[in-house]
Amino acid sequence: MTKRNLLIEKIQLLRNASLFSKLREAELEIVAAYSEYYNFKPGQIIFSEGSNAEVLYIIKEGEVFISREMKNRGVIDLARYISNESFGELSLLTSKSRNATAIAEKDTTLLIFPMEGTYFKDVLEKHPEISARILHKFLAIIAGRIRNTNRLISEKTPWIRDLRRQLFSDKLTGLYNRTFIEEDFAAFLPQYGESTSLIMIKPDNFKEINDNFGHDVGDKVLRLLAIFLQSILREDDIGVRYRGDEFAAILPNTSTEEALAIADDLREIVMEMDISNATNGELEKITVSIGVSTYPFHASNSIMLADRAHEKMFEAREKGGNRVMSV
Numbered sequence: 054m055t056k057r058n059l060l061i062e063k064i065q066l067l068r069n070a071s072l073f074s075k076l077r078e079a080e081l082e083i084v085a086a087y088s089e090y091y092n093f094k095p096g097q098i099i100f101s102e103g104s105n106a107e108v109l110y111i112i113k114e115g116e117v118f119i120s121r122e123m124k125n126r127g128v129i130d131l132a133r134y135i136s137n138e139s140f141g142e143l144s145l146l147t148s149k150s151r152n153a154t155a156i157a158e159k160d161t162t163l164l165i166f167p168m169e170g171t172y173f174k175d176v177l178e179k180h181p182e183i184s185a186r187i188l189h190k191f192l193a194i195i196a197g198r199i200r201n202t203n204r205l206i207s208e209k210t211p212w213i214r215d216l217r218r219q220l221f222s223d224k225l226t227g228l229y230n231r232t233f234i235e236e237d238f239a240a241f242l243p244q245y246g247e248s249t250s251l252i253m254i255k256p257d258n259f260k261e262i263n264d265n266f267g268h269d270v271g272d273k274v275l276r277l278l279a280i281f282l283q284s285i286l287r288e289d290d291i292g293v294r295y296r297g298d299e300f301a302a303i304l305p306n307t308s309t310e311e312a313l314a315i316a317d318d319l320r321e322i323v324m325e326m327d328i329s330n331a332t333n334g335e336l337e338k339i340t341v342s343i344g345v346s347t348y349p350f351h352a353s354n355s356i357m358l359a360d361r362a363h364e365k366m367f368e369a370r371e372k373g374g375n376r377v378m379s380v
Contacts, residue, residue, distance in 0.1 A: 060085055066111050066164050070139035072187060080183045087176050089168035093157035106144030106151045107173055108165055112136050115161025121153040133158075145173055185220045223294040225272060226279035231295050238291075238303060239355040242348060245305035250312030250347045251355075253362040254282070254300040254319065257340045257374035266332050271298075273331040274339065281326055285319045299366075301359065309347040309379055316343045316377040324375070340375035342366050351380040 054062070063085035067073045073084055090113065093099055099110070099117060110117070112134055119132040119140070131153055134140050144151060167173050177184040221233040242249060256262075256278065263271040275298060282292050282300055291303040302319075304312050320341055329337045344365030352358040361380050369378040 063088055063164060066113055066137070067166075069137045070109065070111050070142070072109065072139070072142045072145075075186050076183060080186065083176075083180050083183055084166060087168055087171055088164050088166040091163050091165050093161045093163065095157055095159050097157045099155040099157060099163070100151055101154045102151055104151045106141070108167070109139060109141045109145045110155075111139040111164040111166075113162040113164055115163075116158040117161060117163075118156050118158050119153050120156070226276055226294045228279050228282070228292045228294045228300070230293065233291075234293055234295070234301065234303070234355055234359055242355050242358075245303075245348075246307075248306065248308050248347050248350065249358075250304040250307040250309060250345060251358045251362045252302045252304065252312055252316045252319075253295065253344045253359070253366040254278075254302070254316075254341050255343075255366050255370060256298055256323075257342055257370060259298040259339070262328075262332070262336065262339070266335070270331050274328055277326060277328065277331070278323065278341075281322055282319065285315065285322055295359075299363075301362070307347075309345060309350070312345045312347065313377060313379055316345055319343065320375065320377055342370035342374045343377040344369060345377065345379035347380070 060082065064078070064081045067076075067081050067084055067088065073081060076084065093115070100106075100108075102122060114136050116136075117134045117140070118130070119134070120128050120130055122128055132140070140155075167176055177187070221229050221237060223230040256274075259271065259274070262274055275294070278300060279292065279294065282302060286292055286302055287304075289305050293301040293303065295301045302315075304315065307315070320343055323341050324338060326339065327337060328339060329335075344362040344367070346352060346358050346361035346365065348355075348358050351361050365378040365380055369376045372378075
């Protein structure tokens with residue numbers, strides 16, 4: 054088989070791994086370059102319980118049996134994988150020791166990433182263009198497997214925490230970005246409490262600032278808004294730059310009434326914000342329109358929750374601005 058055909062075969066196999074399913078062709082070529090085939094005979098151990106876990110496996114052909122030794126219960130069957138299936142995603146990214154043993158049931162060929170002598174962390178650091186996509190997919194995969202995913206990532210694997218911050222951070226304001234609401238917030242919304250409120254915020258006269266003073270001044274005002282938003286939020290609340298001049302705040306364990314009070318406090322504090330330094334004294338104040346919605350009463354998921362708050366934000370704006378409205 055030619056090198057090109059071998060590369061194509063690896064790429065096709067890698068597409069079967071959910072961790073790599075969002076990668077583009079060129080990005081899959083990078084992963085393929087760090088992957089290698091390994092052959093195992095029937096009964097041969099692929100990895101054993103307690104061994105280092107820094108590898109993802111994709112079965113080209115054959116069958117793999119996963120088991121675990123349990124005290125007073127003997128060997129427990131955990132899983133069986135066949136051709137085109139993958140395993141090891143979670144262990145690859147957390148670098149925790151294996152808690153099970155994998156054995157080839159028949160002649161088996163595995164595509165293993167990364168190949169021997171290569172570390173996954175080093176691949177991501179060398180190729181940051183693929184790191185965010187892989188991390189993005191990883192978060193989605195483990196969201197349903199581990200209840201404490203956020204704690205696991207933040208406390209156990211600092212390099213994943215750094216990548217996660219890059220993926221979900223807005224560079225201008227330092228707040229979370231819209232991807233956080235659409236992905237991370239979506240996965241963990243049911244865990245935030247019996248009711249979670251979302252507020253959407255939009256300046257009423259930001260276009261005037263951009264048109265009359267330029268985008269650099271506009272960026273300064275957005276950074277000020279982010280600072281004032283953070284100042285009004287509580288410890289567990291999360292500030293987000295949703296898009297353009299629109300902001301959001303996630304308020305866990307917060308009723309609609311409580312969210313309305315917080316939103317109105319924000320509206321008032323923004324009115325006190327002095328932007329005259331940014332506009333050379335020509336414009337001193339801005340106002341905001343705010344929409345509020347609450348899960349699960351107004352929406353069944355994060356996207357709907359954001360949409361409902363967004364609608365109310367624009368309704369407040371259409372009614373003259375400088376006001377708060379809820380669903």
